[in-house]
Amino acid sequence: MEEKTLVLGVIGSDVHAVGNRILEEALTKAGFNVVNIGVLAPQEDFINAAIETDADAILISSLYGHGELDCKGFKEKCIEAGLDNVILYLGGNLVVGKQDWKKTKNKFLNMGFDRVYPPGTLPEAPIADLKEDLGL
Amino acid sequence: MEEKTLVLGVIGSDVHAVGNRILEEALTKAGFNVVNIGVLAPQEDFINAAIETDADAILISSLYGHGELDCKGFKEKCIEAGLDNVILYLGGNLVVGKQDWKKTKNKFLNMGFDRVYPPGTLPEAPIADLKEDLGL
Amino acid sequence: MKLKNKRWNLDKFKEVREEVLKQWSTGEDVDLEEAIEYHKDLPKKKVMAEVLAIAKEEKATLIQPRAGVALIDEHIELLKFLRKEGQADLLPSTIDSYTRQNNYQEAEQGIKESRNEGRSMLNGFPAVNHGVDGCRKVVEALDAPLQVRHGTPDARLLAEIAIAGGFTDYEGGGISYNIPYAKDVSIKQTLYDWQYVDRLIGYYEEQGVKINREPFGPLTGTLVPPSVSHSIAIIEGLLAAEQGVKSITLGYGQCGNLVQDVAAIHSLKELAEEYLAEYDDIMLTTVFHQWMGGFPQDEAQAFGVISWGAATAALANATKVIVKTPHEALGVPTKEANAQGLRTTKQLVNMLKDQQFVAKGLLEEEKEMIRKETKQILNRVLELGDGDLAQGTVRAFEAGVLDIPFAPSKYNAGNLLPARDNNGAIRYLNHGNLPFSEEVIKFNKERLEERGRDEEREPSFQMVIDDIYAIGKGMLVGKPRS
Amino acid sequence: MKLKNKRWNLDKFKEVREEVLKQWSTGEDVDLEEAIEYHKDLPKKKVMAEVLAIAKEEKATLIQPRAGVALIDEHIELLKFLRKEGQADLLPSTIDSYTRQNNYQEAEQGIKESRNEGRSMLNGFPAVNHGVDGCRKVVEALDAPLQVRHGTPDARLLAEIAIAGGFTDYEGGGISYNIPYAKDVSIKQTLYDWQYVDRLIGYYEEQGVKINREPFGPLTGTLVPPSVSHSIAIIEGLLAAEQGVKSITLGYGQCGNLVQDVAAIHSLKELAEEYLAEYDDIMLTTVFHQWMGGFPQDEAQAFGVISWGAATAALANATKVIVKTPHEALGVPTKEANAQGLRTTKQLVNMLKDQQFVAKGLLEEEKEMIRKETKQILNRVLELGDGDLAQGTVRAFEAGVLDIPFAPSKYNAGNLLPARDNNGAIRYLNHGNLPFSEEVIKFNKERLEERGRDEEREPSFQMVIDDIYAIGKGMLVGKPRS
């Protein structure tokens, strides 16, 4: 299979590193070329990394609750940067507090993310979805 | 103060003896003449004891959840027996399950009880109320 | 009626049996030989003794709820829910209080009113009224072993129906289901009636069908010292074994002090093995009951109490733990609340399963004291019966040598006053007529005096009352409010 | 910038101070001398060091939540609620993540959006933006001591404002608030910046004002072996004491194995007393953090985890316990969920307060191993600094002699792989460059090999991953799924 490239990172002022480390491990094992920009990553770093590595997908984590603030305008910036076709996944504890998941999910889908994952997602889920979305 | 007589007991097929024991102790200490007919007491035993001892009040416990079934018609039987003026208190875990207390309370007030006490009532509450209701 | 601790011969059993089956119309549907075949066809995962044996072997702690409602379909739904959403390993059917008092007429009324009201008006499952077929519906709908949990002094008809109905475990005993659960029933009578139950189960055993028996360990659930409940548990275990019972689970209700509780489970197992040594092929397991006294009304606090029971059960390595719910203080739990208690318990039992509480120092000391106390009681019981345990038990209750705190029964002396020491362990403030040595008496006294000094008051009944309220108010030891 | 473990002279402090107070407009409102008077007028019950001293004396375990929202009035309401409905003994103000990264501009934005949306859009209380007066509003509205809890590498301005604002306790340290909380900030820089914070507090001390300091014990909260967190806690304690801090709380995050956790709290206290012996009048206390890693989403299971942390804290006799909530896995808790976690904890802390876990057998063994490991690390750190602890710390991180698992910082070697042994205690699967003796290495290896045999697999990173998920899935040890 052709190797697909993923940019992985944790957005904003967020330092939760454990899920990121495990996702890197699992996605690599699943055969992807993983570019992990780690925690505390601003929107620009995701975009630059995606351009540089000609990535097929960007996987953003936001655990600490500021997902709404940190992800604002991300899709638009991707389009500006010519990354219209890059697939965007988002996961973690996206909002502050225990909120209705459907609403949260729709909020982020409307912001332009292709798939949005609830707290506690295991790596198997995005791996299966990536295979589908990237036609593997 | 004139000594008032109370009939105390646990109604129906109910064997919960601990609260009954503590109430006996507390009511006696508070200066009442307590006639404790104990657990597993049918309606008739309460009435007979009240007649025999010329009681001022009857305090019924029901802990095990069958309070609705066991207390049916008790007030009527009291009236029949000429105990119209005897004060009737009821306390414990009166219904099956954790239910809205207001509703439960009203149900038993409507059945003719003068005061109805929620789970976990400490002896201080009925003692104060008895003093008021018996004009002590 | 002559009471002796001797296995009943079959003629006597069958004679009594005829009367028993007439107690309610559903009795006539019991066909013992057919029932034995029915049991032989049950898959092992539905047989309590088999599932317990695996847990014992693997040193696992299984979890079991209490649950029962009036109508069959609702009861099945409830148990399915607890199995699925609560991850219950073992299932119960808690019997309603009318059935427990053999008031089948009132139970029938309760079934009817439950149908009318659309909610259970009974506090449990009226198995006798539902009969053998009703019980089998329940057994067949579920994939785990089922136990009858009740509190019935005369539990003969219930045993006939429930066991023929496919239940593979039966709780109770002639003492533990009398003294805490009745007022006017003599010990002699209930020991006799429970010999019947045990003989019935012994008969099943003889035919190759394993039915587990579980004396009710916690008794009144209220400050019962371990040596009191151990004495009763061992007596009931011995009485059952004499009638041919082979699979026995002995129980103990949490006191709240970790050292005492672990010491209690360990010593219960060891003592029972010693005493039961004369019987062959006994499979002995233990059950730990999460705190059986008054609970806090607040659910978050109740979760704390439940968790502490779960943790202690796991650290003590009891074979199973009986689970309370966050609704405990208020009423029979909803199925959701029941499943919550189970999930909390499962979390802890899993987290602690590989952890041990090592038998050193304080723990050994505590075990030794429980052993001494229990043996002093049991020896006197045997003496009083001139070697016959059943006779001895009757006389021991008369003499207050067996005595259960806070029990409603008039056949119980009621002289004991238990209270917690400074560390929350339950001690004898007044040991009544328990036949204790000077050493034991002194030990108990010193512990309570130590607490008295700390609280600047004499140990007294007020201390006991404070202890009864304590856990409900968020404490273990009922220190005087300041 | 020259880093040495030497008390800063006042001139240097004041010079740096001018710059610090300019970092955000609210800095100019800080008047140190006025603040000292303000503190002197605080009643003792609002002073952390005083309240902790009483708990230490009485061997009580106090309970403290985490909590913070964007707006002042809501924050006060939240804390009042936790005090009243949660029976919290000590109060926090958890600072939002923008403030932690010194992004006061974004914090300002968050405050505005929170006003617009009518709910907190920040995950904490932006104390810098609210300024001295804002903090004092909070302090004055409450009747318990308040601590700043954050995660800020450069926490100088926050310290100036919050302490002048009446907070009497300040969490963090140059390592513990860098390595787990930052990516690109050098250890040298944060040690230097935290010397400033400690010097500030030392200055208050000199003027007779007690401000407690608490290094952040749990670090990344994920399988951190006790000797790693102990080493860091003791280093930060020593660095603080050098700057004049007198009241120090050292912390540790629950691992889940009772013996290891109790051994950890006992050894932390003992080791710290040894190392801090050279400083006079230090008031040393301990804090136990309920499980800091991934939680189960189910609330009933979460209550189980919370309870186990509470029980362990009490059995270990930590001076305080930091409480999790049933919402932990999902998001910042509502005030109700927060109070529930507190009430569960209080129930257990109360029930267990008079119970001890005795230092015999396994516990002694575990303590001894933690002591050895910690001392081996700390000795090498001092060696690397030629006797200077601050220098040694910087070099130790470079050399991987200090190393924190799963940390985001590039200044951290990241060579460690911790995994649980068969009993759930955390061991070194890979000890990286930690300067351990053969004995220590062998001990750790054997424990993990034992588990490997049990699970029929080689100890590997997959084991670590399984352990990270385990508690969230209801287990302690991440055994392979069958």
Ligand code: B12
């Ligand atoms: C200990 C206990 C037992 C012991 C009782 C031993 C004995 N013989 O006394 C045992 C284990 C035997 C037992 C058995 C059963 N129990 Co029970 N038991 C309890 C428990 C845990 C504590 C009761 C207690 O002693 N509390 C301490 C005393 C001091 O408090 P109290 O009884 O509430 O009494 C105080 C107040 O309520 C008040 N009060 C009481 N009566 C009155 C009357 C008046 C007029 C006033 C003013 C005040 C008042 O004053 C008392 C002193 O403060 C409660 C749950 C709880 N509360 O936590 C369940 C509970 C009462 N039991 C319950 C049930 C269902 C049973 C069983 C049917 C089945 C079972 N679960 O095993 C059997 C019933 C047997 C029978 N036929 O009655 C249910 C009742 C459910 C409901 N109402 O919906 C409860 C609530 C548990 C539950 N949530 O399921 N139980």
Ligand code: B12
């Ligand atoms: C460990 C932890 C910490 C550690 C982190 C150490 C480190 N540097 O990594 C410490 C203690 C330092 C910490 C700090 C903070 N934390 Co924190 N932390 C946690 C905790 C307990 C576990 C996180 C974890 O490691 N889980 C294990 C990993 C394997 O799971 P994961 O991170 O969820 O990732 C998995 C999935 O979510 C998914 N996933 C993640 N991202 C993505 C992306 C995509 C595209 C896909 C498909 C899947 C996916 O796959 C991963 C692997 O399975 C969580 C609560 C919880 N989950 O129980 C809180 C939690 C995330 N923290 C929280 C908060 C608020 C903070 C703090 C702001 C304040 C505080 N409470 O101290 C600071 C923030 C600092 C900052 N600037 O970011 C909140 C967030 C609240 C919210 N969203 O409403 C949580 C939920 C706790 C809570 N309920 O309050 N935290």
